[in-house]
Amino acid sequence: MVAGQWIDAPEEGGLDAVSVPQLLAQAWRDERSGILQLAHGQRERHLLVREGAPCMASSPRGEDDFAAYLSSTGRIDETQRAEVERLASERGCPQASAVLALQLIDAKALYLAMRAETRMRIAETFPWAAGQYRWIAAPPADSDPRTARAFDLLALFQDELPRRWGTERLFDAIRSIEGLHGDVPPRHRKVAAKLAQTGEMAARAIAGLDGHHPVGRILGDCAGDALAAATLWTAAFSGVMRRIDAARTQAESNFDFEVDVEVAPRPSAPLEDAAGKAAGRSKQAQTAPNPKADALREEIHTLLQRLGDLDHYKALGLEEDATGAHIKKAYFKAAKKYHPDALGRLGLESLKDDAAQVFARVAEAFEVLSDPDKKKAYDAGGSDEAEIDTTRLAQAETSFRKGEILAKMGNFEGALDYFEPAVELWPDEPAYQMGLGWALFKQTRPDHARAIHHLEKACGQAPNDAVAHYRLGLVFRTVGGSNRANPLIAKAQSLDPDVSE
Template identity: 20%
Template sequence: MNGQLNEKPFPELIREVRVSRRSGVLRLSQEKVMKAVFFENGLPVFAISNLKSEQLGELLVRIGKINREDFERASALVKANKGKRLGTILAENGFIDQAEIIPVVRQQVSEIIYSLFEWETGEYIFDEKVRADSDIKLNTFTPEIILEGVRRIKNESLIRAIFNDKGRKVQPAKDPQLRFQGVNLLPAEAFVLSRVDGPLAIEEILAMGGLPENETLRALCGLVSAGIIEYCEPIRDTAQRKTAARTSTNQQSNGNESEAKIREEILRTASFYNNADYYEVLGVTRSATPDEIKKAYYSLAKKFHPDRYHRSLEVDIRSKLETIFAKVSEAYEVLKNSEAREKYDQKIKAKPGATESAPPPPPTVSDSTAQKAASTNAKWKEKIQDNAGQKEKTQPNVPPPRSSQPVPQPQDAKPTVIVTKGQALSPAQQADLTFKRGQVFLQEKNYLEAVQMFRESVRLIPDNVQYRIYLAQSLSKNPKWFKEAEQQLLKASELEPYNASIYIRLGLLYKQAGMPKRAEAKFRDALSIDPTNRIALRELDTNKDEQNQRSDLKSLLKSDIGTIFSKLFKKK
């Protein structure tokens, strides 16, 4: 196994070694830089580098474990005592406590491996005869190392090069040990994994939407490299990839429509979707099979995916396009689930004009305004009751609990709002009204509309903590809205600094986003306010074993790094 990295990038190399469970050393070189990763049964356990900045002593100085003077004195002692490792010298002479060395060595090894994910050029060769001569080995779960390495790739073109052939199919790993690994996935990675429920082409996964194309490809790259998802057929060689990429590009160019026709179709479809049910949105009958629904969804998702048109459309047209795509995705999410579909069928059973025929063609653009108004009025007719002659009745805002009870969820009962007919509402009344609308949308899992409602409530009454909490809860449903969800909860914590439930929500948000250290800090903040908080205690307890792990520090390395390099990279 040897070759060039521009033909087989490092993520694919580590995937291949992992899936085949090989043992040995993968040597990589780029001009004068040389690195090596040691594997045992497909798992990376150790790594070395000839870069000065990646040596143990430099890392200890950089992170403040020792100062430069101590490092230089220890280096001189290493030269005078050949055969002794730097770590041993440092510990024996009191420059650093032995307990602090092993985690730094593991950090050093991890950083060397992470750096290789960004190598675009260089040579590699795998030698199955060599083993790691070290008592310190990585204790981090291997798939998480691989996923983190892919997350750190800055050059998106490197990831795109891996998936040049959009027609290639992937599927969940057949090996249960690879498929069910209990990895801590980021929301984007979990989202993509949930969509790959069988053999799917890369282009089909991209067409599903929900994430920008670059985020979807990065998540796919991590999942495939970690072995959680696998290719349905062997990897093609470079010539086949380039041919497939050219074919895909030509097909896309030949399929481009004129901008005028695109705009016309977007406007016509957006108008039609205003009053369309989910079956009409997908263009299928109510007796359609799951396969027919799936095919209809893929076709529409590919046709109306916002990323397909990039920035060539005006803002208002692109906004309509995003609405169409969201509606298509929403329809598919309901109709693909048998239970959700049955409930939806019951909901629309009494709808006038319901038939088993295929839906009518979209109406003309000129009908859109009237249809949108009719749709809006009908939508809220059942949710807002007018009571002439009465003052507005609203439910008082109940602040989040400050006790150790679980984080509150929205009430099951849909709120009813009674407003005075013909009377102007104050900002507080408007905020309360939009808040209750947002609760309805949240209960219906219509998170986009819920976010819009709660944003309006926050805009009207910025100091209302409950509004911000509900807005953050809705935003947390989409990984692209993470930053805004975090900002809302941080602002809420400023308004009510002694509300433990806000810190719990922040901790859970960070945990969901794959930020364990931030999550732990927020759970501890909650405990400082409420020492008996069950959620905080439970979440912190899961990390206890990792914090208590300690290794035997008597022997760090059995041979000198320089000696290892001379053996690994010597000319034959």
């Protein structure tokens, strides 16, 4: 069994067949309670899970040293560490109790340190790729003395998978699901919104889960970003992403994305020498020529001047007989090359805007050539009008979904920044009109007139949309228009008795 496959793991087995994050993701999905016993070489770890969330991590062999952790994180010094270990040994008590007895840190700081150490213990098990696991029943919550707030497991995945697994293993795991399509079901939208809060690429990854694009395509659109990969893995394996199409089509099976894996060599010299050498290299880098950066700078400038003259194939650097696999590979190569992080590594931050224009042209070409019907029409010399509409609609949908995430988090002012462009790009979509109208009403300083205008448009475009009519009724009720509000709310309830805002 390949690490990273979407599976339902048995009650016990080998960590070479299923990873620890997969086991925990399945527990989260199933809201499982129990103790996950892990053995990896000479190390053991027991993870207490309550309703899908890990609460505690312990080691039956006692190899975890809380005093050492406090010392390594600067909370206590080495002398205090020795005092803690001595007192804990004399009294036969946990080291945390000894810390409190010695009054080295206050109770709140101690609690936070214990939480941080437990989080670290859980994350340390993520890379364990050999050994055994077994689920056993957990004691009732009220009889378990190890009570603690559960950890946000999905946030832990986002934070730790790129670091604990490394880019190569993370992308290997994504490859096993790259052809899957999925969206976010209503019951998980709040969770998805929280995942999207961790960064721009995480938000882009969540917005891509619209049921129309496979996971591999979404990751490619995120230029192979590690946070986006961790977010997609988390959504897929925890069940936050609802699978729509589990079968790979032939086109999807050829899907490809490329990732740069940078491996830093271990320092062989003392830290002081290494720091001095690093400073010297940094100084040299400021003056030494960089052929790769110079070549990319020249390429961007040349393409920018020729954008209007490039056909779709030339925009992707392809011949007209290019296959679907070649088209996808060229697109993701460009996504990686023109990504802001890649430019930053080469010291080309000033070219980000120019590179964005070049990549927009590449994306436009890919939009046409990756679709067999559009490609056929383009090759036959057909009009680009339909293609332009498709691009506008895709831009509108992406903008709307970002706004929807912010609105679900209660950030209606921020949502307006995305709903406005969505309506401008595609005014005939009632969902966009309704989203904009509702955000105008729910913002800190409501704009009732504009809210009514857009909600009325939504009702006109979707006469059987219960939510649109209900929201418009609520706005009229707020401004004192009961004669308009009551019929709208009544109609909404007739369309859907369970309707709510």
